[in-house]
Amino acid sequence: MKTYYNPDDLKKFGSISEFEPNLAKKFFDYYGDVFKDGALTAREKALIALAVAHTVQCPYCIDAYTQDTMEKGCDEAQLMEAVHVAAAIRGGASLVHGVQMMNKYKELSM
Amino acid sequence: MTTKSLQALNHELASAKSQVEFLEISTQISFAEKLKAQNLFPLTVKPLDIFQINVGKMCNQVCKHCHVDAGPDRKEIMTRETMQLCLNAIEKSGAHTVDLTGGAPEMNPDFRWFVEEISKLRKKIIVRCNLTIIVANKKYNDLPDFFKLHKIEVVSSLPYFSSVKTDSQRGDGVFDKSIQALKMLNEVGYGKDDSGLILNLVYNPAGAFLPGDQAALEREFKNKLKTNFGVEFNNLFAITNLPISRFLEYLVRSENYHSYMEKLIGAYNPIAAENVMCRNTISVSWDGYLYDCDFNQMLELHVETPKSNQHLSDFNLDILNLRAIKIGQHCYGCTAGAGSSCGGTVA
Numbered sequence: 001m002k003t004y005y006n007p008d009d010l011k012k013f014g015s016i017s018e019f020e021p022n023l024a025k026k027f028f029d030y031y032g033d034v035f036k037d038g039a040l041t042a043r044e045k046a047l048i049a050l051a052v053a054h055t056v057q058c059p060y061c062i063d064a065y066t067q068d069t070m071e072k073g074c075d076e077a078q079l080m081e082a083v084h085v086a087a088a089i090r091g092g093a094s095l096v097h098g099v100q101m102m103n104k105y106k107e108l109s110m
Numbered sequence: 111m112t113t114k115s116l117q118a119l120n121h122e123l124a125s126a127k128s129q130v131e132f133l134e135i136s137t138q139i140s141f142a143e144k145l146k147a148q149n150l151f152p153l154t155v156k157p158l159d160i161f162q163i164n165v166g167k168m169c170n171q172v173c174k175h176c177h178v179d180a181g182p183d184r185k186e187i188m189t190r191e192t193m194q195l196c197l198n199a200i201e202k203s204g205a206h207t208v209d210l211t212g213g214a215p216e217m218n219p220d221f222r223w224f225v226e227e228i229s230k231l232r233k234k235i236i237v238r239c240n241l242t243i244i245v246a247n248k249k250y251n252d253l254p255d256f257f258k259l260h261k262i263e264v265v266s267s268l269p270y271f272s273s274v275k276t277d278s279q280r281g282d283g284v285f286d287k288s289i290q291a292l293k294m295l296n297e298v299g300y301g302k303d304d305s306g307l308i309l310n311l312v313y314n315p316a317g318a319f320l321p322g323d324q325a326a327l328e329r330e331f332k333n334k335l336k337t338n339f340g341v342e343f344n345n346l347f348a349i350t351n352l353p354i355s356r357f358l359e360y361l362v363r364s365e366n367y368h369s370y371m372e373k374l375i376g377a378y379n380p381i382a383a384e385n386v387m388c389r390n391t392i393s394v395s396w397d398g399y400l401y402d403c404d405f406n407q408m409l410e411l412h413v414e415t416p417k418s419n420q421h422l423s424d425f426n427l428d429i430l431n432l433r434a435i436k437i438g439q440h441c442y443g444c445t446a447g448a449g450s451s452c453g454g455t456v457a
Contacts, residue, residue: 037326041326042323042326043322043326043330067319070315070317070319071315071319071320071321071322072322072323072326072327073270073313073322073326073327073330073331075270075272075274075275076274
């Protein structure tokens with residue numbers, strides 16, 4: 001069955017350099033540096049990446065950072081808490097606009 | 111969770127021959143080709159440092175990933191006669207370290223005698239203790255004192271700092287018992303700064319993925335074990351699960367085999383290949399045969415020497431030093447990422 005997403009494409013991520021090598025190199029160098037230990041540990045960054053992966057709903061990133069966080073010693077509760085952080089921010093982002101809605105509602109009401 | 115070995119279950123992958131055949135047929139890129147590409151083939155030996163002895167396959171646990179297929183139903187155990195042959199060979203070998211493993215080595219009825227005799231040879235002794243054996247029966251409760259008496263370095267598996275992941279790999283209740291045993295080891299000084307009594311932990315992934323950075327995992331384990339349980343230890347060894355025996359069975363059953371092998375092959379590290387542990391180690395089986403490592407032992411891949419020199423009864427260091435190490439597709443497990451050995455990463 002043909003689908004838009006193919007799990008094997010994740011392994012081919014590097015091949016984007018085929019069409020434009022210079023920008024790809026800059027991106028991958030930057031990407032590698034971002035995930036190194038810094039003010040945040042590589043482990044903390046991987047958990048952030050997992051949460052963001054759920055926010056941008058990228059199946060490749062979800063696969064990649066589920067595995068990466070497991071390799072970095074995170075357990076299922078930690079992974080799921082990261083997903084809840086993403087969900088809370090997404091939910092909160094909708095709900096906080098409720099204030100705008102209420103403002104407008106009140107503005108238009110007698 | 112099953113409480114039987116693959117052998118007791120008459121599983122096809124209990125056979126070493128079946129495992130080797132499966133690995134050879136189902137993996138595309140040969141490990142030998144990888145070594146050839148960096149002029150490391152045939153893989154030669156370095157001066158012998160470690161004499162690793164598997165004193166038996168009997169164990170009180172049935173861990174899901176066990177490469178020995180150990181368990182309570184395994185009766186293969188080293189006799190005192192074979193231990194004596196080991197002692198003779200250790201003297202001749204010049205190795206500075208004797209590494210005792212199993213199964214649960216402490217379950218061998220001659221374990222304590224053997225340790226006392228090795229002590230007399232003034233060798234560093236490592237015991238790979240599964241922790242739960244210390245609390246499994248009253249007769250083992252004094253093991254921490256016994257270890258201390260002989261200044262044994264204790265190396266113990268603890269795949270995680272909480273019960274869910276530990277118990278899923280090693281059996282129900284193992285985590286709580288392991289913490290109890292670690293506290294008993296701490297009480298006599300193991301893992302404490304300046305005590306000189308070394309307690310190292312082994313982390314291996316509870317699933318089809320590779321271990322992460324060893325130093326980062328060690329920091330996390332130290333923090334969590336100290337904060338949550340008041341437990342201390344010295345170093346954490348991150349060890350990759352090799353695709354043999356029960357872990358191979360798990361990979362095949364869970365349909366993770368191919369992706370796991372791809373990961374191992376993709377993460378091949380030439381520096382790790384240079385430093386694999388089989389180059390300075392000799393592995394002895396419960397019945398006195400010689401192998402390049404504990405994994406080759408389980409796959410029944412004897413050392414590449416004339417047949418008469420494959421057993422302790424005719425231990426000849428000069429001949430052993432000339433051998434080429436036997437390799438196979440399972441060897442990718444020791445060369446992936448930062449590499450893997452019984453002492454953790456190698457690159």
